[in-house]
Amino acid sequence: MAATPEDFFNAAMLDQPRDTKASKVRSNVTNINVINFPGLNTLGISLARIDYGPLGVNTPHIHPRATELLTVLEGTLYLGFVTSNPNRLFSKIVKKGDVFVFPKAMIHFQMNLAHDKPAAALSSLSSQNPGVISIANAVFGSKPPISDDVLATAFQVEKDLIHWLQSQFWENNNY
């Protein structure tokens, strides 16, 4: 079956704010990648729109296969990434129209600094299938869970706290 112009098109509605209220962390990520836009296959690029409610956070996460280049669409963000060991933080407060880059596979995050209005960003990713590993979810919410011996040692805390964290993230992940 021959390709058509529709194969290279996606009615992504990237101009439209998404709801951030259903999220415990007050943010919402809309991915436009090879999973919902198959025409990107082999082309090495994808997009994401990120909406932040007041004080909303796109929590620390990693894209294992992509660099991310973020542009602020609306509002003011505190954002940063942590380098491979030694763990230096590179952070910055950025405004509408600014650009910031998160190098491939580094832990990074963004937060809307406003108490009273939303923010939004558009990110370009250097892979059609960048993947995402949300740190807190992956560590405390994986199914099945990681052994509490490993996590108590890693975070240097009592197992009770690990169990409590796991119970929170476990219920989060309703997939």
Add this chain to the structure above:
Amino acid sequence: MAATPEDFFNAAMLDQPRDTKASKVRSNVTNINVINFPGLNTLGISLARIDYGPLGVNTPHIHPRATELLTVLEGTLYLGFVTSNPNRLFSKIVKKGDVFVFPKAMIHFQMNLAHDKPAAALSSLSSQNPGVISIANAVFGSKPPISDDVLATAFQVEKDLIHWLQSQFWENNNY
């Protein structure tokens, strides 16, 4: 000298419309790539904001090293690309919030369909140094010029027409 957060940041003002009136083709491309944002080096991604005046055209061109993923920020665009031989055109009319992808090294273009208002787009490119070859400029405006024998044969026209086209594009390229 150690890296700082500023190395990963660019005050690109990508939210701000650029002037399109100084251009014969009524468009203006703002590139954010490794040339003006060195922190992108080796990271495999860059951006461009494209402003279109009424009926403005981003004329047929090629990025030799990148796929381009375009999002419409404002207005309605007619856009498309031509495949490697055989030369099929894949074109589409796209609106604010829509996404369209131009595969690596294909000839592509966009045009603002409105007679009375501007349009704008944001493009992600899968290289920190995508390059651009504007077809008409490269063929008729190169310095020094391509021989009129080659061009008259290629376009199957009289040399007088070639000379006239060259004189137009030659004065265009004041670099």
Add this chain to the structure above:
Amino acid sequence: MAATPEDFFNAAMLDQPRDTKASKVRSNVTNINVINFPGLNTLGISLARIDYGPLGVNTPHIHPRATELLTVLEGTLYLGFVTSNPNRLFSKIVKKGDVFVFPKAMIHFQMNLAHDKPAAALSSLSSQNPGVISIANAVFGSKPPISDDVLATAFQVEKDLIHWLQSQFWENNNY
């Protein structure tokens, strides 16, 4: 089914001149790539023999996926390529036994300078599937055609001239 020596062999007759008289531009390109020699798949290389009649032209074109390394087999050629913006022309007159390289995805061309005898070249390409975009054909002969608004603006000419160019190339492309 096991591979045999035939899978790595192609009776390409690359020593034999091809007819250049059937072509409006007085040239003929014989490609030996993965399309007619499947054994090249994944191997990252292909060949082309180019025959030029008197004053024959291999018109300005692009290989989106390959560098081309040309050797002159017979005659004297004027050849060149145009860089990504700014559009500089790198051209040269080359003779039998000379070698010239056209970097990946740059617009390039060759022309036989002799009025009375043929020329020929052998080109190596750094992809098993280099692709080719002939500029004049892609811009004026695509099916369906690119809108005359876009082309008139791009080439800074009247639509009548665009229509006339399109009619010429349209009939060319009988596929």
Add this chain to the structure above:
Amino acid sequence: MAATPEDFFNAAMLDQPRDTKASKVRSNVTNINVINFPGLNTLGISLARIDYGPLGVNTPHIHPRATELLTVLEGTLYLGFVTSNPNRLFSKIVKKGDVFVFPKAMIHFQMNLAHDKPAAALSSLSSQNPGVISIANAVFGSKPPISDDVLATAFQVEKDLIHWLQSQFWENNNY
């Protein structure tokens, strides 16, 4: 200066157990990569020996640029990795002589299951400079620290707990 056989050699003493008692998590990783073995440059491979004391843990971490292929030299390990979203855990108990692979940039860990004796593993990594991001250290011990607003939201806990975790990891990182 010409290369010598010494450039391709490293007296790594990979047969010798390392001390695990100085570590809060009772493990010790010995890296043999381009940083201490420059001859590996451009060669795309490196090694690590991992020693585990009784119940020692190689805590959850990521190699941003490498797949890791682990062989158990001594003892019995519980190990695993978490996939990109959705966050599935792939875990396994492995014994001396067994092999397990952690795909590129996935969060992974190992733990010595014995209460009374050490364990050891040898890992091959598919990069001369794989990098390592220890999750707990990167998130709670980065310098400067990540804002407590971001971390409290990400882990869904009070800021007091975040501060306590940060104080622990901050003193850990004496670099």
Add this chain to the structure above:
Amino acid sequence: MAATPEDFFNAAMLDQPRDTKASKVRSNVTNINVINFPGLNTLGISLARIDYGPLGVNTPHIHPRATELLTVLEGTLYLGFVTSNPNRLFSKIVKKGDVFVFPKAMIHFQMNLAHDKPAAALSSLSSQNPGVISIANAVFGSKPPISDDVLATAFQVEKDLIHWLQSQFWENNNY
């Protein structure tokens, strides 16, 4: 069918010595690569355990798609590789715990220097499918054989010697 932890695991018994007596060259290579461990596919890494009897030799060979990073598990080895022209030998005597690297596609070998005890090594390879070309076997034992005219000229010896070498290696290769 969903992946399971078993897909990333191989009970390779890499701690156990293999028999070296059945081999004319007194060595035995155990490969753990994508052929017997499919989970390595696309991951860019594999392993081999090499056992050497007294004076055993892993004869000169090439991995066309991988660099090899060798660690001595037991004993003392004489090993080396020959560079691309000019043909310099980089050799070294290495002991238990030492590391040596053979760059991609260079001819290399190892030999157990002890007359009375075995040796062993563990090698990491930078491809899931490194391939191996044993020089003597490939040149004298290929099926069908390379013409004796080519081999007598290449090795500058009489055809009788070539035939004798071919008869030896031909019977070796019972596949």
Add this chain to the structure above:
Amino acid sequence: MAATPEDFFNAAMLDQPRDTKASKVRSNVTNINVINFPGLNTLGISLARIDYGPLGVNTPHIHPRATELLTVLEGTLYLGFVTSNPNRLFSKIVKKGDVFVFPKAMIHFQMNLAHDKPAAALSSLSSQNPGVISIANAVFGSKPPISDDVLATAFQVEKDLIHWLQSQFWENNNY
């Protein structure tokens, strides 16, 4: 210093036969690669002209970094390559104008079948720096030499024969 057209040009005289009489194996390879044509750097392609005297042989060798695509310019050649284990020979007799491909890093060779006239070929290689490892030279002529214990075991012959072969190739390599 700005690039000029000369940087992309090489007066390689590839149309001219080279002397094959000074060579013990009656052949002569003229390489046009990044070493003598720096403009090829990063472009991923190079060339070689091969001249064969009567019964001349381009002896078994490997290009560690390139596939080779050969075209016969003159005469009739017997040529082939041996696959990675198992060692199958893919050979063929090819004539003027024919094309044959030797996949990356496989051992390959060519021989002029004529007793009384020369032959010639032009090869394209998929790297600007393909490298070459001539098997007999690398194994018997390296400097310093590979230990005779290794070679006697590898080729299953007496050390006297190894010494004799080494003496031949050692004097060959006057670099």
